[in-house]
Amino acid sequence: MKRLVAQPLTAAAFAPFGDVLEVAGVPDKIINQGLCGRHHDLAALDFGPGGRAGISLFDAEPRALPYTLELVERHPEGSQAFLPMHGNPWLVIVAEAGKTPGAIHAFLAAPGQGANFHRGTWHGVLTPLHAPGLFAVVDRIGATANLQEHWLEEPVLITAPG
Template identity: 85%
Template sequence: MTLATIHAQPLTSQAFAPFGDVLEAQGAPDKVINQGNCGRFHDRAALDFGPGGRAGVSVFDAEPRTLPYKLEMVERHPEGSQAFLPMHSHPWLVIVAEAGDVPGQIHAFLASAGQGVNFHRGTWHGVLTPLHAPGLFAVVDRIGETPNLQEHWLDQPVLIAPAPM
């Protein structure tokens, strides 16, 4: 069986906007703080923890994957946003799907060193997918009493490949 192939594109704020926020230090900082020694890129994510939720910071240590990557399942968090902040300096893979009761068209992005993402509440996305060890990420998401994870197994897996040169 031949799998549908999607090419991972560079992660940009504009391309990722329908799914969430790109977290990076690009352009001039909003403020310069700490006696002029630190640029602050202020309030870059629309964090959403929903009713009855609170912010939680966790550390994930994910096994690295390789490209091409076979995508079989996506997930979403209906009660709040989820931010992935790499604790390393390596590129990593970000996979999202267009909105709906079931995932729509799949999109893949290659995040550069220094880029994190915040998935908006309810955004279908792939699991944390580092491409190099260590796969350490700080994750900011909703902590609460209600279930906040829905998984959807794809009818047909999708192959995620690097963008052609």
């Protein structure tokens, strides 16, 4: 079985796959009577022709590290953003582009970090590491199929750093 050590989720490392959603740096605007910083337009949302934005709530079973990755999926018709509704780290898994998934990358999202997968990006299933596994998900709602799954020929064991 292949082994992979999860790395911290950073905007630079994740850029080929999507956007890291987090409060970083100085807010773009100060609003609400000066009591709120707005970090504006953090993700390239894409709902494709004939699609619209939808917000869903996902309640996923927590997993543990080491984690055995056997399946990745992608959404060819639009982007998909995961916004944790908890304050716990979680696992973000992606694969390099191609008709089938390329090299696998694993990231540990820190509390307060979300991720937006660009259209067509191969990624692991929602993988919280602690309960509750509650996430808001912003993705494409439309009449056409928007899910492709791919079972890996060889599973990948993802471990914690250190």
